[in-house]
Amino acid sequence: MAEYYEPVLLAQVGKPDSHTRAVYEQAGGYRALRKALTEMSPLDVIEEVKTSRLRGRGGAGFPTGLKWTFLPKDHPGPIYFCLNADESEPGTFNNRIIMEDDPHQMLEGLIISSYATRATTAYIYMRFEYPLAYRRMQAAIDECYAAGYLGKDILGSGYSLDIYIHRGAAAYICGEETGLIESLEGKRAWPRIKPPFPAVEGVFRKPTVVNNVETCACVTHIIARGAAWFQSIGVSPDPNNPRDAGSLGPKLYCLSGHIEKPGCYEAPLGITVQQLIDRFGGGIWKGRKAKAAIPGGISMGLLRADEFDCPLDFNGPSKYGCLGLGTAAVVVLDETVSIVDFLHNSARFFAHESCGQCTPCREGTSWALKILERIKVGRGRLVDLDLLLEIGDTIGIMPGTTICGLADGAAWPLKNAIRKFRDEFETYIRESNPGGYGDTTPVPSLSLQELTLLGSH
């Protein structure tokens, strides 16, 4: 990895009035849109994005250009584009920074992507808790209409597009693409069984593309600078593995938790956790030692401090037993954090956010929380650890028991924390419940009052 890297996605962030069209255009903004709409056909744009090997930044890492080719050919329309700005994965805030500080960068990519996919309406599904991003994005959209970058016959190309912001209502599951679609339709955000995939039957039963904010921001630069530029950054596909799509391009890494300088930093895909901490984070806070880190949002699981050489590309975290790169949000836990507390916090999140549609996920996440509450207050048993692992091993798309990936995200912290820190759990249980460990008789459940005190409901 190059020692010095000039940020592209964050190039404007932090500059005065970086959210305005004037400043954006001074820095060369909307040239890519002009180029795409006047010099390229939609197929040319798709080809360029395919060649760049851009993979989605929203969590799953699916090749973006390939996804666009799944749209039916010669569909009479309408085709919809949904921009996923629901960003709710704990630890993640890069989409917020783009939308607040450089909304036009993303908007330009969104217009280009909509053109490529022949979408005539694009919805930006934005989580409700982003009021500033909402105002800035809306202002940016208004500026685009005024400049003729949106609306009818954009730049005389004959292509027309409307963009609307749709605000969510504080539910993590609306970030899952089919949950998003259901929510946009005005229903409860219950993810759909796939297939049919959204590209074939999505929102309002029409072909739909769902892409992440950062993915669209990347599209802007791919059109502006060319696919070859994008490919020159990051980790190339493994020539010995024909199924590896590589990890190319720049990536926004969110760094938070017990770190001296938390923030959002840009680096080529493939930087390691340790490099991120040393180069950008200013080290572990208060001069302490790290105990563990989340590699890409809480759903991805845990790395031990001795695994910080893990490269943060699409293949790295899974080689260390984590679920994947996820949102590339790294949360550092210092040596004073109890892994029991961490896992309780994680379980509480997923029990709260499970949409309740699939029994294994609904019951699994809520039982994992109950068991961890019991362990936390000193009524744990050693067998509870195996019970938690059993839940972790049996809920999710991977074992094939649930509709969406939320359950896999709930499972991974359970599996990683207990398998990588089993000693700490056992010691905690032995010390907090000296009479009870090894005892398999049922433990009475906590009273409602105690549960409230733990802040779980």
Place this chain on the structure above:
Amino acid sequence: MNTTTISTDGPVLTPAMVEQIKAFFPRYPSRQAVTLPALHVVNEHLRHVPLQAVVEIAELLELAPAQVQDTLSFYGFFKQDAPHGETRAWVCRSVSCAIRGGEAVLDHMCQRLGIHPGDTTDDGKLTLEFGECLGACEFAPCMLAGDDLVKNLDELSADKFLDTLGVAPSSKKNKPSLTDEKK
């Protein structure tokens, strides 16, 4: 339990609200898609969405009230029984904030106000709630108060926030403690 009764004194949606909701119609090919925008419009004006409003939204969107109610109740966001406080604040309890003391600050605020998380103070000035990750983890621990993000929250800045609101402690509820766990 839902204590709201269907009003017999006529509509709760003002003409202004109805206009605001109708303005969303051209954006979507289906009326049902206006459900969330409509709920937000009503919530902005009334700080909750009473059942009567659900009935009226359903009529506007050509839906059964149960369809609107189903969506509303899925999102824990909308209160139905009573309006939330003049300010609604969420203190983040997710990982980055929790490990930097977020829950302890919320505990401090609850102790000072004599309320539980989720409650509204007696003077109606503040509803204080837990939030999951607010997407502002670089400022952990943090709180979203209305449209304002309070960054790097600690007892001092929390007190300042409560002082500025001029919110008075509530008397009727038990003082909770989040950190008083039996270890």
